[in-house]
Structures are given as structure tokens and as C-alpha cells.
Amino acid sequence: MHLNSAIRNMMRESKTHQIDSVIQTCASEGMVSIDTSILNLYKSGRIISDTAVKFAMNAEQMEKKIK
Secondary structure, three states, X not given: OOOOXXXXXXXXXXXXXXXXXXXXXXXXXXXXOHHHHHHHHHHOOOXXXXXXXXXXXXXXXXXXXXX
8 A cells, every 4th residue: 555645535534444445446556455465375376265265354255256
């Protein structure tokens, strides 16, 4: 995550639940969500599927992406 104006504003206004959507929107700036990083670790063989699902922010969605 890069601390851009949108992220700063959300932190100031205690809207941290919206930060993940900004991270996804700002992928062109190099931002990567936790779940995307976990999925990349799984795809590269560095972790197993159980670990990916266990540590994902959205476990149900991670299971779908893995299968």
C-alpha cells in the first residue's frame, strides 16, 4: 500500500474498511492487496492452499480462486 491522498483521507475519517477497495483501484500505482499477495505465493508454490485460505482476508473468495 502506498500512502496516497485517498488512503490518508480514509485513515483520517476512520473509514479503514474502505482501504482495500482503494488498493484494488490503485493497482496501476503498484498497490497489491493482501489476498493478491497470498494468491501469488500459492501460485508460485511457496505456500499450500490451506495456508492461503487460512490467512486470506476473504477465505471464501480465496478458495474459489485456488480451485
